[in-house]
Structure formats: C-alpha cells, structure tokens
Amino acid sequence: MATEDDDKTATGTVSRRQVIAQTGVGVLSASLLSAIPQVAVAAPMPQATLTGALPKLPPHSVEVPNGVKLPWKKIAGAKVFHLVAQEVDHEFMPGLKAKCWGYNGHVHGPVIEAVEGDRVRIYVTNKLPAATTVHWHGALLPNGMDGVGGLTQKAILPGETYRYEFDLKQQGTLMYHSHHDEMTQMAMGLTGLFVIHPRVPHSRVDRDFALMLHEWKVEPGTERPDPNEMTDFNLLTMNGKAFPGTAPLVLERGQKVRIRLGNLSAMDHHPIHIHGHQFWITETDGGLIPPSARWPESTVLVPTGSTRTIEFVANADGDWPFHCHMTHHVMNQMGHGLPNMMGVEPMQLDAKAMPLLPGYMTMGQTGMAEMGHMHMPVPANSVSTVMAKGKHDLITMGGMFTVIKIRQGLKSYEDPGWYEAPKGTLSTYATAAELKRDGIVTG
Numbered sequence: 001m002a003t004e005d006d007d008k009t010a011t012g013t014v015s016r017r018q019v020i021a022q023t024g025v026g027v028l029s030a031s032l033l034s035a036i037p038q039v040a041v042a043a044p045m046p047q048a049t050l051t052g053a054l055p056k057l058p059p060h061s062v063e064v065p066n067g068v069k070l071p072w073k074k075i076a077g078a079k080v081f082h083l084v085a086q087e088v089d090h091e092f093m094p095g096l097k098a099k100c101w102g103y104n105g106h107v108h109g110p111v112i113e114a115v116e117g118d119r120v121r122i123y124v125t126n127k128l129p130a131a132t133t134v135h136w137h138g139a140l141l142p143n144g145m146d147g148v149g150g151l152t153q154k155a156i157l158p159g160e161t162y163r164y165e166f167d168l169k170q171q172g173t174l175m176y177h178s179h180h181d182e183m184t185q186m187a188m189g190l191t192g193l194f195v196i197h198p199r200v201p202h203s204r205v206d207r208d209f210a211l212m213l214h215e216w217k218v219e220p221g222t223e224r225p226d227p228n229e230m231t232d233f234n235l236l237t238m239n240g241k242a243f244p245g246t247a248p249l250v251l252e253r254g255q256k257v258r259i260r261l262g263n264l265s266a267m268d269h270h271p272i273h274i275h276g277h278q279f280w281i282t283e284t285d286g287g288l289i290p291p292s293a294r295w296p297e298s299t300v301l302v303p304t305g306s307t308r309t310i311e312f313v314a315n316a317d318g319d320w321p322f323h324c325h326m327t328h329h330v331m332n333q334m335g336h337g338l339p340n341m342m343g344v345e346p347m348q349l350d351a352k353a354m355p356l357l358p359g360y361m362t363m364g365q366t367g368m369a370e371m372g373h374m375h376m377p378v379p380a381n382s383v384s385t386v387m388a389k390g391k392h393d394l395i396t397m398g399g400m401f402t403v404i405k406i407r408q409g410l411k412s413y414e415d416p417g418w419y420e421a422p423k424g425t426l427s428t429y430a431t432a433a434e435l436k437r438d439g440i441v442t443g
C-alpha cells in the first residue's frame with residue numbers, strides 16, 4: 001500500500017475540537033457523529049514586473065499545491081509515463097485520513113504535463129483489487145485509446161499493465177479518470193489533471209496552478225470513502241485537501257496568474273470565488289475561449305466533468321479567500337441530518353437534560369460558528385466543522401477553501417504567514433465618537 005509523502009502543508013492549526021450531534025445537541029461523552037478585471041480588455045493582460053529575487057519557473061511548468069506531477073522520460077520521440085492505480089493512505093487534513101484509491105501513491109493522481117504536438121505513451125498498471133481503465137477526458141484521440149471499459153477496450157485486470165499511446169493534437173486543461181465502475185472508482189479518488197501547454201504560448205503568465213475539485217463522504221469513525229453517497233457529501237476538497245489542509249497560493253504582487261480548475265465530483269458543480277480581485281475565464285476543457293468571447297467574473301462555475309481556467313493579475317496585497325461559494329462545501333464533516341436549532345432558547349431544555357445526561361449542552365441555536373469555541377471531543381478519524389485558527393479569530397470555513405497570499409518583496413513561495421493590514425485598513429470596533437460623528441444610532 002502506498003503512502004503519501006508530501007502532505008505537510010497546512011495554512012492553519014488544529015487547536016480546537018468539537019462536534020455536532022445528529023440531534024442538534026452535543027453530548028460530551030456520548031457517541032457522536034457527524035456530526036472587471038483591472039484591465040479593461042479581455043486579453044492580453046499586463047505582464048508582471050518582478051524583482052528577479054524569486055525562483056524562476058521553467059517554461060511549460062504548472063504548479064500543483066498539495067500535489068505532484070508525473071515524471072516522464074523521452075524514448076524514441078515519445079514522452080513515456082507510468083501510472084499505477086492503487087490504494088493510498090490519504091490525509092485530507094490534519095486528523096482525518098482514509099484509505100482511498102489513487103495513482104502513484106497520491107490522491108488525486110499526479111498531474112500529467114505535456115506540450116501540444118507531443119506523442120505520449122502512458123502505461124497503466126492496476127494494483128487495485130478491482131478491474132479499472134483510464135479515460136483521457138477531453139482528449140482528441142483514436143477511439144481505441146479512449147479508455148472506456150467494455151466499449152473501447154477490455155478492462156485492465158488487477159496485476160495487468162496496459163499501454164495508451166496517442167498524439168496530443170490540442171492544448172488545454174484536460175483530466176484523466178477511471179472509466180470502469182465509474183461511480184465507485186471516482187468516488188474513491190481515481191482522478192487527475194492532464195495539462196497540455198500550447199506549442200506557441202497564447203498568453204504568458206508568471207504562475208500557473210492546477211487544482212482538482214472533489215467531493216467525498218467519509219463517515220466519522222470509518223476509514224474508507226462511501227462511494228454509494230448521492231447527496232450528503234461531508235468532505236469537499238481542492239487537490240484532495242480540505243481547509244485547513246490546503247496549501248496557500250503564495251504570489252508576488254503584480255504577478256499574472258493562471259488557475260486551472262477541474263471538477264470530477266460525483267454530483268455537484270462548484271462556483272469558485274475569488275476575493276479582492278477579478279478574473280477572466282480563458283479556457284474550458286473544450287479549449288481556448290476567443291478573447292472577444294471572454295467575460296470578467298469573480299466567481300467561475302466549474303460543472304462536474306469540466307475544467308475552467310481563469311487568469312488575473314494579483315494586484316492587491318492580503319490574504320484573500322479562494323473557495324467554493326456553495327456554503328455547505330466550505331464546512332468540514334457536516335451532518336446534514338441536523339434539525340434546525342436556529343433561535344431555540346436552550347436554557348430550560350439543558351436544565352432538564354442535565355440530570356439525565358451529564359455534560360449535555362444544546363448546540364447550534366445561533367449557527368455553526370459557536371461550535372468553534374467549544375472544546376468537544378470528536379469520534380476517531382473525524383474533524384470538527386469549524387476549526388481553522390486565523391490571525392484574528394477562528395476561520396468559520398473549511399472544505400473547498402484555500403487562501404491566496406499576495407505580498408511584495410517575497411524571498412520564496414513558502415507560506416509567508418498571516419497578512420498584516422496597514423494602519424487604517426482593518427475593520428475594527430466602531431468607537432462612540434465615530435458613531436456620534438456620523439449619526440449612527442445602534443439602539
């Protein structure tokens with residue numbers, strides 16, 4: 001069985017643990033559960049002016065936060081890759097692990113990176129307990145290389161290795177995934193991104209990131225994702241990580257940035273939103289959007305089975321959220337069977353329940369953020385709903401969420417820590433003098 005070796009990065013620390021009981025109450029000792037872009041034209045955007053102190057990235061190089069790229073070697077004119085489908089001990093975030101299925105020891109699989117016009121030869125070895133195939137999602141290729149079990153090829157049995165070989169006739173952000181028992185195998189994690197750079201660059205960027213979006217059901221206390229889940233996903237990830245397990249995207253101010261987003265979630269699209277900036281949507285998995293047809297956005301909808309690529313200039317310092325805007329996708333391990341406790345006055349209920357259930361406490365009556373301040377135990381292999389510690393307080397989001405950290409004068413792309421807001425640029429408690437000056441009556 002493979003283990004991951006590159007899962008060290010986290011933007012927050014696990015400092016508090018708590019849980020939401022299925023009934024909407026927490027019981028300390030009981031079994032608990034689940035709980036317009038700055039540029040005015042579509043393209044091109046201005047180039048960044050950099051100091052030269054930062055690491056130079058090679059051409060045709062995509063960065064994979066929390067992930068890796070698949071190595072290759074050139075043999076007789078072909079780029080040769082080797083994917084190994086296997087069970088992987090995967091950590092979604094500190095405190096939450098599961099036995100998933102991935103490739104080459106990673107969930108999701110390593111990003112395959114190549115250049116338009118390349119001939120690729122990709123060997124796939126099946127070390128899973130079940131038959132599998134690999135489909136090259138979005139690729140223009142011979143039918144027999146399409147990787148659809150039963151239809152275009154025999155399934156790859158456990159222990160077998162198959163060869164896929166084709167010319168890359170396009171550029172863009174594609175994906176790869178199992179196309180055999182799809183429901184089970186993709187829910188277990190058998191997906192990856194396939195980036196094909198154009199032979200002649202159509203727009204130059206300083207940074208080029210690849211993020212795969214996914215959704216999972218991992219019942220607290222269990223060790224495997226549940227592939228039968230259709231609606232109640234409790235773990236939403238970017239590159240296999242749930243915040244605070246996601247690595248920040250660290251940018252030098254002024255850099256031009258591309259982010260490629262792929263989505264192979266079972267059932268959901270993800271509207272991915274950026275703070276403090278605007279971007280252009282430049283590509284789909286069908287290729288480049290002509291500049292005249294692009295439009296500016298701060299949220300891009302990434303349908304399942306699709307990729308979307310955005311480009312923007314990182315022109316404002318700060319710690320900016322970059323996250324799915326479906327609010328249940330930015331919580332960790334929510335139990336969706338919770339009753340609505342909003343507005344409930346719990347005092348009498350608590351008084352009556354205490355003698356029967358020592359430690360009993362009603363929770364959720366003003367929302368979920370309160371959970372973050374309670375020190376509650378959680379079941380084995382589960383995490384709290386709200387738990388990331390930020391600079392100013394708890395961050396009341398998790399899941400499909402990361403932080404874009406923009407600074408000036410970076411020496412490296414390591415996490416620079418939290419942003420220090422310059423004097424006069426931080427929202428703070430309004431003073432009595434300010435309220436009086438502006439005629440604000442607070443009641």
Ligand SMILES: [Cu+2]
Nearest residue numbers: 270324326329
């Ligand atoms: Cu989402």
